[in-house]
Amino acid sequence: MYYPEPISKLIDSFTKLPGIGPKTAVRLAFFVLNMKEDDVLDFAKALVSAKRELTHCNVCGHITDQDPCVICQDQSRDDSVICVVQDPKDVIAMEKMREFNGRYHVLHGAISPMDGIGPDDINVPALLNRLKDEQVEELILATNPNVEGEATAMYISRLVKPSGIKITRIAHGLPMGGDLEYADEVTLSKALEGRREL
Amino acid sequence: MYIKNIKLQHYRNYHELALTFDDRINVIIGENAQGKTNLMEAIYVLGFSKSYRTSKDKELIQWEQSYAKIEGTVLKKHYQVPLEMQFSAKGKKAKLNHLEQRRLSDYIGALNLVMFAPEDLNLVKGSPQMRRRFIDMEIGQIKPVYIYHLGQYQKILKQRNHLLKELQRKKQHDLTLLSVLTEQLIEHASIIIEKRFSFLELLRQWAAPIHQGISQHKESLTINYDTTIDVLESYNKEKIKHIYETTFSQNQRKEIERGTTLFGPHRDDLLFYVNNRNVQTFGSQGQQRTTALSLKLAEIELIKAEVGEYPVLLLDDVLSELDQHRQSHLLNTIQGKVQTFISTTSVSDIKHETIEQAELFYVENGTITQQRRG
Numbered sequence: 001m002y003y004p005e006p007i008s009k010l011i012d013s014f015t016k017l018p019g020i021g022p023k024t025a026v027r028l029a030f031f032v033l034n035m036k037e038d039d040v041l042d043f044a045k046a047l048v049s050a051k052r053e054l055t056h057c058n059v060c061g062h063i064t065d066q067d068p069c070v071i072c073q074d075q076s077r078d079d080s081v082i083c084v085v086q087d088p089k090d091v092i093a094m095e096k097m098r099e100f101n102g103r104y105h106v107l108h109g110a111i112s113p114m115d116g117i118g119p120d121d122i123n124v125p126a127l128l129n130r131l132k133d134e135q136v137e138e139l140i141l142a143t144n145p146n147v148e149g150e151a152t153a154m155y156i157s158r159l160v161k162p163s164g165i166k167i168t169r170i171a172h173g174l175p176m177g178g179d180l181e182y183a184d185e186v187t188l189s190k191a192l193e194g195r196r197e198l
Numbered sequence: 199m200y201i202k203n204i205k206l207q208h209y210r211n212y213h214e215l216a217l218t219f220d221d222r223i224n225v226i227i228g229e230n231a232q233g234k235t236n237l238m239e240a241i242y243v244l245g246f247s248k249s250y251r252t253s254k255d256k257e258l259i260q261w262e263q264s265y266a267k268i269e270g271t272v273l274k275k276h277y278q279v280p281l282e283m284q285f286s287a288k289g290k291k292a293k294l295n296h297l298e299q300r301r302l303s304d305y306i307g308a309l310n311l312v313m314f315a316p317e318d319l320n321l322v323k324g325s326p327q328m329r330r331r332f333i334d335m336e337i338g339q340i341k342p343v344y345i346y347h348l349g350q351y352q353k354i355l356k357q358r359n360h361l362l363k364e365l366q367r368k369k370q371h372d373l374t375l376l377s378v379l380t381e382q383l384i385e386h387a388s389i390i391i392e393k394r395f396s397f398l399e400l401l402r403q404w405a406a407p408i409h410q411g412i413s414q415h416k417e418s419l420t421i422n423y424d425t426t427i428d429v430l431e432s433y434n435k436e437k438i439k440h441i442y443e444t445t446f447s448q449n450q451r452k453e454i455e456r457g458t459t460l461f462g463p464h465r466d467d468l469l470f471y472v473n474n475r476n477v478q479t480f481g482s483q484g485q486q487r488t489t490a491l492s493l494k495l496a497e498i499e500l501i502k503a504e505v506g507e508y509p510v511l512l513l514d515d516v517l518s519e520l521d522q523h524r525q526s527h528l529l530n531t532i533q534g535k536v537q538t539f540i541s542t543t544s545v546s547d548i549k550h551e552t553i554e555q556a557e558l559f560y561v562e563n564g565t566i567t568q569q570r571r572g
């Protein structure tokens with residue numbers, strides 16, 4: 001099928017998004033053509049500023065427009081517990097629950113030699129530094145319950161264990177082999193209650 | 199159990215197909231390349247959620263079509279289960295009782311199948327991989343959670359092999375990471391081995407007398423498990439785990455040098471002996487075939503004993519490969535109790551009374567006409 005270049009470029013851009021196949025990309029591209037110009041401009045600006053204005057918090061690695069992020073700045077939160085997650089989306093899922101009042105650490109991935117991702121390629125060194133300085137008593141490992149997430153949790157636990165910090169792993173209620181993102185809030189809060197010590 | 203009916207959409211060379219089956223013998227007749235194996239394969243896929251002929255699900259979709267669908271109703275002793283498999287560019291979906299199953303281990307096992315194709319006659323002589331697949335599929339359909347452990351094991355193994363490669367090339371030096379992956383691997387390896395041991399115990403019990411029967415009491419069959427570690431079949435999971443731990447820690451350097459995982463169920467094999475001689479190396483072709491046949495017949499009885507119902511038997515092109523004696527032994531054994539699908543290019547190849555009451559299906563280029571005999 002032949003499309004004028006601006007459209008085929010737009011289609012191509014849409015196919016780069018997750019979960020969007022060629023057919024959906026075509027539908028979205030033609031939808032954009034029929035949108036009001038202002039809306040299209042707002043959309044384009046939102047895309048660019050999300051990319052440009054957001055950075056990773058230097059303390060916890062969460063996405064933020066101010067550094068350190070609001071969670072790290074919040075004085076009312078409990079410094080003695082850090083919850084380690086794989087993805088910024090996991091922080092948002094946990095925050096929606098409003099049951100956890102400690103700090104976070106976002107790894108941005110999990111250990112996977114197959115994909116060339118070792119411990120140093122995710123935010124592990126920064127975590128170890130944090131543990132040296134801060135008054136942390138418990139580390140909750142909330143990495144995904146799949147092979148890579150488990151390996152990451154076990155790895156961190158091996159490194160941290162000698163320091164005497166209590167380490168727990170979110171254990172129950174999560175779908176086996178599933179991702180934290182997909183867990184609904186109820187199962188997530190059960191998971192938090194039922195964490196087991198590693 | 200038996201398959202009451204099946205519906206195919208865009209599956210291989212079947213555009214649309216709906217068939218009702220006999221609860222005993224169904225014979226699929228047709229020239230070469232008309233769709234006999236495709237139908238057998240569809241039944242297999244309905245049970246195991248994947249084909250034995252290809253690992254690419256995409257190949258199952260009819261050319262020029264975007265999806266393939268297999269639906270079937272399985273009748274069990276006290277109830278019936280609708281099953282459905284769907285394949286498309288997005289992946290596959292498995293539905294049991296009309297509900298999508300997220301884990302295949304929740305799906306597999308609803309329809310128990312034993313498949314016997316000419317390739318299976320090479321089970322004894324063929325590669326260790328074939329024998330591991332044989333044992334894994336059988337355990338998997340009796341104890342579906344085994345499939346979960348096998349899947350996890352394979353993922354961890356892949357990760358661990360990559361890490362070993364990196365350690366070998368000195369691109370990575372993290373031995374803590376290696377020991378984490380080793381611990382993960384051992385967890386599943388020891389469960390897999392334990393389950394294989396208890397399955398083998400059952401397989402021996404059923405296969406030995408069957409083999410004696412086919413060989414008219416001239417041969418006795420024994421089966422051994424050949425493994426890379428020093429274990430006894432009587433060991434429990436904890437003990438097996440412990441042996442793996444010592445083996446891996448003693449051989450760490452060797453594994454890094456070789457850049458791959460040297461121990462574990464993915465390296466194990468089955469050994470068959472007839473009258474105390476290894477059939478693989480010393481057996482005649484006839485003895486190897488008898489052994490393969492004994493194993494398949496043992497599977498049928500084993501599933502009956504473990505699951506409570508006979509599985510469905512698929513005989514693709516294999517009857518004509520068996521001599522008269524083995525053919526009638528096979529058909530006598532299943533007669534009147536196991537729903538069986540037999541494919542052949544000509545009915546007259548099969549000389550057995552069961553064929554007289556069979557339901558006949560004539561296949562021509564993706565369409566089927568049904569004809570009842572007797």
Ligand SMILES: Nc1ncnc2c1ncn2[C@@H]1O[C@H](COP(=O)(O)OP(=O)(O)OP(=O)(O)O)[C@@H](O)[C@H]1O
Nearest residue numbers: 210211229230231232233234235236257259260261
């Ligand atoms: N995805 C597909 N779409 C359409 N046709 C296909 C597809 N895959 C295979 N076929 C066709 O199906 C036919 C093969 O059917 P099948 O393997 O069932 O033959 P058969 O009847 O078992 O023959 P034989 O007696 O030689 O074993 C071939 O003609 C092949 O081209």
Ligand SMILES: [Mg+2]
Nearest residue numbers: 234235236515
């Ligand atoms: Mg065939």
Ligand SMILES: [Zn+2]
Nearest residue numbers: 057060069072
């Ligand atoms: Zn922060």
